[in-house]
Amino acid sequence: MVSEVWRTLSRIFRIGRARFIVGYDLNKNVYYELPSLHGDPKRTRRLIQWNKAIAYPSDFNPKDIPIQWDAWMRHTRKYPPTIEELLRDRERQMIVQHNARVLEMRYEAERAQLESERESDHAEAIRAQTEREMHRIESIRAIESLTSAQGVDPPPSDKAGIQSTTVQPTRRRGG
Incomplete structure (x- = not known):
């Protein structure tokens, strides 16, 4: 009991050791807080082991580095994250990844359906x-057989008419 009180007071007033363990992440990295080199208590030094x-x-x-710890390291977050918070975030990430895989499978099935x-x-x-x-x-x-049976010349095909037609350019007016 006394050691817990002493540890809390030494952490608050920076008595004793120069570096304090602040917490751990899920990868078992250790995060430390050290006193500021310039004496500013708001801008402590923070590092990772x-x-x-x-x-x-x-x-x-x-x-x-988990984003929560990164925010704490950059002093954009006042208090370090808890293990529970990190676990909730990891679970959220797994759910998002699962949903992304489901959407990708739906998209692939829809694309295959459209392709077929x-x-x-x-x-x-x-x-x-x-x-x-x-x-x-x-x-x-049928037309050729009818015309050959009757002795009549077949009508000219469209292809022959297109080939025999010649277009002559006209002179431009006014120039």
């Missing part, structure tokens, strides 16, 4: 075009 040793400063990944509908519509259009072309060829053959 990593659970895993970081060989080079370039190995540091800011995403390794597009392919079936395309196949139907090709089939209809083929039928129209076959019907046109049959009608041309």
Whole structure:
């Protein structure tokens, strides 16, 4: 009991050790608070003792720090986060990730459905075009057989008329 009171008072009045353990995150990193170098009690120094040793400063990944602890380290949050708060946030993140996977699966299923509908519509259009072309060829053959049986020349085709037509440019007026 006395040791708890002493620890609380020493933490409040900065008596005793220069650095105090403030808390832990879910990755077992330890967060410390140190007194300010300039004597300003509002701007204490805060640091992390990593659970895993970081060989080079370039190995540091800011995403390794929970956002709550990052806010506390930057002095934008007055009190350090609790383990319960970190657990709730991790659970929230897992729910969001699950919902994102569900939405992605729905999107993929919808996209596959639209693609299959597009392919079936395309196949139907090709089939209809083929039928129209076959019907046109049959009608041309029927006309040719009728005209050859009657001894009449077949009507000129559209293709021949287009090829024989020549367009002459006209002179511009006023210039």
